[in-house]
Amino acid sequence: MGTWTWFHKLSSPPHFYRIAGKMIPWFAIPAALLIVGGLYGGLVVAPRDYQQGDAFRIIYIHVPSAWLSLMCYTTMAVAAAVGLIWRIKLAHALAAASAPIGASFTLLALASGSLWGKPMWGTYWTWDARLTSELILFFLYLGYMALRSAFDDLTRADRASAVLALVGIVNVPIIHFSVKWWNSLHQGSTVLAEGGPKMPASMLVPLLMAALGFTFLYATLACVRVRGEVLIRERNATWLKELEPA
Amino acid sequence: MEDFLHMGGYARFVWPAYGLGLVVIIWNIWSALKLQRDALARARRRMAIGRTEDSDNGNR
Numbered sequence: 001m002g003t004w005t006w007f008h009k010l011s012s013p014p015h016f017y018r019i020a021g022k023m024i025p026w027f028a029i030p031a032a033l034l035i036v037g038g039l040y041g042g043l044v045v046a047p048r049d050y051q052q053g054d055a056f057r058i059i060y061i062h063v064p065s066a067w068l069s070l071m072c073y074t075t076m077a078v079a080a081a082v083g084l085i086w087r088i089k090l091a092h093a094l095a096a097a098s099a100p101i102g103a104s105f106t107l108l109a110l111a112s113g114s115l116w117g118k119p120m121w122g123t124y125w126t127w128d129a130r131l132t133s134e135l136i137l138f139f140l141y142l143g144y145m146a147l148r149s150a151f152d153d154l155t156r157a158d159r160a161s162a163v164l165a166l167v168g169i170v171n172v173p174i175i176h177f178s179v180k181w182w183n184s185l186h187q188g189s190t191v192l193a194e195g196g197p198k199m200p201a202s203m204l205v206p207l208l209m210a211a212l213g214f215t216f217l218y219a220t221l222a223c224v225r226v227r228g229e230v231l232i233r234e235r236n237a238t239w240l241k242e243l244e245p246a
Numbered sequence: 247m248e249d250f251l252h253m254g255g256y257a258r259f260v261w262p263a264y265g266l267g268l269v270v271i272i273w274n275i276w277s278a279l280k281l282q283r284d285a286l287a288r289a290r291r292r293m294a295i296g297r298t299e300d301s302d303n304g305n306r
Contacts, residue, residue, distance in 0.1 A: 035271075039264070039267075043250075043264075044250070048254060053254040053255070053256060054253040054254035054255075054256045054260060055253075055254075055256040055259055055260065057253070057256075057260050058259065058260055058263045061263045061264055061266070061267040062263070065267070065270070100274075100277065101274060101278075104270050104273060104274055105270065107270070108266055108267060108270045111263070111266050112263040112266060112267065115259045115260075115262055115263045115266075116259065116263070118259060119256055119259050217271065217274070221274050221275070221278045224278040224279060224281070224282050225278045225281050225282065227282050227285075228278075228281040228282040228283075228284070228285035228286070229281075229285075231282075231285035231286060231288075231289045232285050232288075234289075235289075235292065236292075240289045240290075240292075240293055241293050243286065243289065243290070
């Protein structure tokens with residue numbers, strides 16, 4: 001009963017708009033602390049890798065951004081599904097808010113991986129399963145955004161792009177398991193390896209901090225963007241008159 | 247310090263990766279704030295127009 005009241009209140013746009021605004025510092029401060037701490041730990045505290053030397057430090061950018069690229073897409077697809085099935089505008093707003101964030105971090109995962117690939121594999125790019133499926137993820141984000149912008153009517157844009165987001169979700173497990181299913185140049189899982197992480201704590205802790213920091217950063221950015229998306233969708237609502245002055 | 251910047255000979259791979267990370271984070275913050283601010287400004291403008299139309303109607 002209490003939960004439902006809370007849920008019902010949250011699904012009202014003005015309430016959601018206010019809550020999202022209030023959450024911003026609670027996500028932004030941990031994001032800043034964890035990212036700065038994680039990257040400092042990765043660049044300074046973590047010891048040099050015995051095989052890869054200092055080049056391995058790219059992991060502290062690469063893995064958190066690759067993680068975010070997948071987490072963000074999953075969030076986007078789930079939100080799109082909720083929006084499509086229950087016709088909830090707020091869910092569509094969250095999906096739309098997630099796309100540019102996800103696309104930019106997918107690009108970062110690809111670029112940082114490329115900069116890591118050159119010294120370790122001898123090439124910036126290869127058409128291997130992991131790299132190719134991550135590139136497809138980037139195109140899915142771009143396709144989602146392009147499809148949205150092709151509609152003048154926001155409701156139709158929300159529904160059409162939601163279908164694309166849902167179809168694209170099959171790519172997420174493919175990316176994750178690609179290093180297992182196919183022979184890949186890309187190294188296997190280090191953190192989620194069977195039998196526990198294959199890294200000493202001095203390397204692992206900064207990586208987990210950075211990954212958690214990127215997750216909080218996503219939450220911060222999503223809160224800011226989703227407020228904008230709600231305003232766009234609530235064109236004529238009377239509650240907009242009570243918006244606090246900038 | 248020089249040692250740190252040198253990154254064991256991998257400086258030209260490590261630092262661009264971190265630089266791109268910084269660029270992506272800054273772009274995300276900028277574009278999120280821009281989206282929210284533009285949407286708020288547009289909503290306010292619409293409300294202001296709505297109000298003047300209301301009072302116009304009242305005067306007629």
